[in-house]
Amino acid sequence: MEVILLMAMTLDGKIARDSQQLVDWTGKADKKYFVQVTREAGVVIMGSRTFDTIGKPLPGRKNIVMTRNRDRKSQDGNLVFTDRSAGQIIKGLEEEGFEKVTLIGGAIINSLFAGEKLITQIHVTLVPILFGKGLCLFRDLLDVKLELMENREIDKGHLLLVYRVLP
Ligand SMILES: NC(=O)c1ccc[n+]([C@@H]2O[C@H](COP(=O)([O-])OP(=O)(O)OC[C@H]3O[C@@H](n4cnc5c(N)ncnc54)[C@H](OP(=O)(O)O)[C@@H]3O)[C@@H](O)[C@H]2O)c1
Numbered sequence: 001m002e003v004i005l006l007m008a009m010t011l012d013g014k015i016a017r018d019s020q021q022l023v024d025w026t027g028k029a030d031k032k033y034f035v036q037v038t039r040e041a042g043v044v045i046m047g048s049r050t051f052d053t054i055g056k057p058l059p060g061r062k063n064i065v066m067t068r069n070r071d072r073k074s075q076d077g078n079l080v081f082t083d084r085s086a087g088q089i090i091k092g093l094e095e096e097g098f099e100k101v102t103l104i105g106g107a108i109i110n111s112l113f114a115g116e117k118l119i120t121q122i123h124v125t126l127v128p129i130l131f132g133k134g135l136c137l138f139r140d141l142l143d144v145k146l147e148l149m150e151n152r153e154i155d156k157g158h159l160l161l162v163y164r165v166l167p
Contacts, residue, residue, distance in 0.1 A: 001090055002100040003118050005110060006037055007137055008125040014134035015105060021134075022053045029155035030125040034104075037123065041100040043093060047109035048072070048081075064089060066109055086113045111140040119165050122146065128157035 008026035048067035057063040072081040150162035
């Protein structure tokens with residue numbers, strides 16, 4: 001299973017100023033790339049805080065939202081709230097026939113997947129902006145080596161970096 005972590009990051013390595021901030025600062029080209037990769041995969045996995053900043057499921061994709069709050073339920077087949085582990089989620093999606101999934105944050109959920117060594121690719125749009133303080137790509141300590149597969153300017157000063165996670 002290809003598990004693609006898809007994120008936008010400031011030049012000082014931040015993904016948000018705080019847990020409530022909506023990702024509305026990354027530019028049109030990044031949004032277009034996000035839609036392309038997530039639609040191709042057909043599934044997005046995210047943490048409940050990230051989902052709450054978006055406020056609704058992303059259309060045309062299965063949305064899996066990780067939460068420990070059992071009161072969170074959905075009638076929409078494309079919106080699933082779950083307290084299953086990262087590994088169990090990936091196993092379930094494999095059984096459903098998905099070959100590629102996208103992980104779309106935030107820092108806490110990214111760390112859960114990295115901790116279980118499930119991430120196979122990291123696609124980061126480096127945005128020419130500084131936050132000074134804020135959340136990083138991951139919340140917890142890691143030791144992961146990467147290989148750069150692709151880099152290109154998708155918009156003026158916006159660099160798309162595609163890495164493969166080395167075993
Ligand atoms: N720049 C980017 O590309 C990008 C992308 C995505 C998000 N973000 C930003 O990141 C911020 C949110 O990130 P975050 O790290 O604060 O939160 P998050 O990772 O989005 O969500 C964390 C939440 O997930 C749930 N959770 C934690 N551990 C769990 C487990 N083991 N099983 C099930 N659920 C679990 C908990 O929610 P419950 O309390 O519901 O249990 C926890 O509060 C937002 O500002 C968002 O805009 C940026």
